[in-house]
Amino acid sequence: MTDRILASAARVLGRRVGLRLDPATQHRLARSVREAADACRRDVGEFVESLEHDPHALQELLDRVTVQETSFFRDPGQFEALATHVLPTLRGPVMAWSAGCANGQEAYTLAMVLAESPVADWRVLATDVSRRALERTRAARYRDKELRGVDAARRERFFVRDGDDWVVSTALCDRVATSRLNLVGDALPGEPGSSHIVFCRNVLIYFRSPDAVDFLERLARWMPPAGYLFLGYSESLWQVTGAFKLVRLGNAFVYRPAGAPAPPAAARPAPAPAPPPARGSMPGPTPPPPRRPTTTTSLPDPAELMALGETAMAAGDYEAAVTAFRKVAYLEPDHPVAHLHLGLTLEAAGHPVAARRAYAAARGAVDRCDTAAVEAALEGYRFDELVALLDTKLGARG
Numbered sequence: 348m349t350d351r352i353l354a355s356a357a358r359v360l361g362r363r364v365g366l367r368l369d370p371a372t373q374h375r376l377a378r379s380v381r382e383a384a385d386a387c388r389r390d391v392g393e394f395v396e397s398l399e400h401d402p403h404a405l406q407e408l409l410d411r412v413t414v415q416e417t418s419f420f421r422d423p424g425q426f427e428a429l430a431t432h433v434l435p436t437l438r439g440p441v442m443a444w445s446a447g448c449a450n451g452q453e454a455y456t457l458a459m460v461l462a463e464s465p466v467a468d469w470r471v472l473a474t475d476v477s478r479r480a481l482e483r484t485r486a487a488r489y490r491d492k493e494l495r496g497v498d499a500a501r502r503e504r505f506f507v508r509d510g511d512d513w514v515v516s517t518a519l520c521d522r523v524a525t526s527r528l529n530l531v532g533d534a535l536p537g538e539p540g541s542s543h544i545v546f547c548r549n550v551l552i553y554f555r556s557p558d559a560v561d562f563l564e565r566l567a568r569w570m571p572p573a574g575y576l577f578l579g580y581s582e583s584l585w586q587v588t589g590a591f592k593l594v595r596l597g598n599a600f601v602y603r604p605a606g607a608p609a610p611p612a613a614a615r616p617a618p619a620p621a622p623p624p625a626r627g628s629m630p631g632p633t634p635p636p637p638r639r640p641t642t643t644t645s646l647p648d649p650a651e652l653m654a655l656g657e658t659a660m661a662a663g664d665y666e667a668a669v670t671a672f673r674k675v676a677y678l679e680p681d682h683p684v685a686h687l688h689l690g691l692t693l694e695a696a697g698h699p700v701a702a703r704r705a706y707a708a709a710r711g712a713v714d715r716c717d718t719a720a721v722e723a724a725l726e727g728y729r730f731d732e733l734v735a736l737l738d739t740k741l742g743a744r745g
């Protein structure tokens with residue numbers, strides 16, 4: 348296949364579905380074009396020419412070139428945050444949208460969490476641009492190895508064994524609607540304000556920057572002001588759009604429309620808000636690290652460093668997050684929250700021994716600190732909850 352044909356296919360995909368092609372995806376595109384052309388019984392040149400006016404040909408290509416990598420309870424901390432901090436605050440009806448649902452695992456995970464929540468009236472909407480992915484979502488049938496992440500109690504409650512497969516129970520399937528929706532160009536689903544929860548994880552990383560920004564800005568206008576947007580761990584809106592603000596819920600980070608009210612007290616453990624995001628370019632699959640603070644002659648501001656650490660953590664840049672939290676811990680050695688953040692980051696980065704040292708430092712600071720000042724920084728969490736968390740981390744409590 349010539350470079351010209353490949354470039355032409357890439358242009359159509361960019362324009363129609365926002366797909367951003369980089370050298371790493373060229374090979375996948377070439378293979379997908381060949382396979383889709385074979386399926387349409389055309390030679391590749393003719394096939395690529397037909398993409399602009401033949402929706403069937405475009406769909407054949409989309410079904411092959413899109414990446415359906417997903418799993419049940421992927422990034423479990425986000426579902427814990429949803430169950431603990433979000434759902435108890437919502438009254439029905441609740442709609443959760445899995446935007447870019449792939450083969451359905453994310454949508455059915457949302458359905459399980461909703462079924463376990465106090466919300467009685469709920470629905471899930473699963474959308475994707477790939478018809479093949481939507482067919483699998485509708486079939487709701489998964490192999491043994493695809494059920495990793497679903498514990499025995501949930502298998503028992505929400506799945507039915509069928510031969511070698513597991514099929515999602517009718518009770519859950521009846522609450523999950525599927526629809527083809529191209530996030531680039533199609534209108535957002537249903538009435539504006541109808542979906543409080545949007546999961547759009549690991550989708551925008553494949554988009555060209557202007558398409559990601561355009562989608563996010565439409566989404567911010569469409570979501571209710573009190574809505575919650577969950578992105579993938581490697582995605583950050585740092586320097587992308589000011590339409591959303593980053594908040595921390597438990598151990599997860601979520602985005603809320605920039606005009607959203609403050610979350611309920613119990614959902615606000617983060618001691619410092621994220622810095623105001625500025626416009627810029629959407630990071631690629633491996634996002635560039637957030638900008639480090641510029642060097643100045645004055646001492647860095649601990650609150651700013653804390654916010655920087657949180658944003659870095661949300662972007663998956665553990666190294667930058669550790670650096671920022673270490674600086675805060677150095678500047679404020681008697682502040683247990685800085686040590687706690689450092690511990691959580693080191694733990695997430697796979698350094699349990701260093702994490703334990705940070706938790707121990709936090710526990711030590713607990714005995715020296717100004718309790719009222721720390722409680723104020725915890726914004727809603729109580730001091731004794733912080734102590735209990737640290738004791739659990741240090742193995743002093745079960």
Ligand SMILES: C[S@@+](CC[C@H](N)C(=O)[O-])C[C@H]1O[C@@H](n2cnc3c(N)ncnc32)[C@H](O)[C@@H]1O
Nearest residue numbers: 364413416417447449476477529530548549550
């Ligand atoms: C890697 S999967 C993510 C699945 C799930 N959200 C998760 O995080 O586990 C990316 C999905 O985004 C879908 N997708 C890509 N471009 C899209 C677009 N323009 N509109 C809607 N879905 C799109 C792909 O078809 C694919 O199913």
